[in-house]
Amino acid sequence: MNLTVEELSLWRLLQRAQVRIAGRLEAELVEAHDLALASYEVLSQLAAAPGRRLRMNDLADRVLLSRSGLTRLVDRLQREGLVVREACESDARGLFAVLTGAGLDRLKEATPTYLRAVRTHFLDALDGDDVRRCRSMLAKLGVV
Amino acid sequence: MNLTVEELSLWRLLQRAQVRIAGRLEAELVEAHDLALASYEVLSQLAAAPGRRLRMNDLADRVLLSRSGLTRLVDRLQREGLVVREACESDARGLFAVLTGAGLDRLKEATPTYLRAVRTHFLDALDGDDVRRCRSMLAKLGVV
DNA sequence: GCACAGTAGATGCGCGCGCAACGTTTTAAG
């Protein structure tokens, strides 16, 4: 089966959209809260996790970062007091990244900005049907 | 208007899909042709442009890179002989990035890999309706 | 009990990128 030009350009357009939206989210978060998008994602994932903690490994997967990348990012967040590392009792190799009170505060501060930006730059352009269709496409793509 | 959890997670899923697909394209291009995705995009854009040349500025926009980022990328491609810089007669500030014969060869070599990867990791999962719907969504998002 | 592969996370290293600043050229205003 051959690719039409339509189909081919679709991937580039998607990439373009993703980069543009991510750039805007990042810009607004940095501007308003001096918080990088990746940092926001970490705080957000931790806040949603039971015990506000996640193994470094799990966390890395969720925020689309390599293990080493996450190590440094958590270093930085820990330096800012937003996160701490705690040993894992059941596995002495493992560490939890744990959200601190300050981290939760910072997250709560930034969340309205994040939500507004996602709405403004992404969801507002779509109707309910688009959202459903998009979800189904993402499911087909295996991102679950 | 409030965001449902469904809607909220949509953006993260989209990001996930984009990162995953781009990663696979890049991996296959590097593996088979020692060519980074960004480099492929540059060669591809140049090949499609009239005279196989594009102003640095235009090119930067098309490949989603900052001006300085493109400067370095073109440096590398030029070092490899895939691209050359040529002065712009009508505007002495401007430079063209021009695809060389070797660059075109390299592009032709890599293109089947690229197309196959885009098909395998993206388009194969979608039907014609998805493609149309996706295009319409991207249009709504203003990526045109 | 002891080796041995596998896993978790940290670290050395290099690379690609963006930002801010710069020199050059063009354009606009007076």
Add this chain to the structure above:
DNA sequence: CTTAAAACGTTGCGCGCGCATCTACTGTGC
């Protein structure tokens, strides 16, 4: 013509990331 402002591309700089490697620990098989 003169001067100011904007545009084009490059460069210095620092940062965040991934890969490969390392150490420490786990668990499997004998």
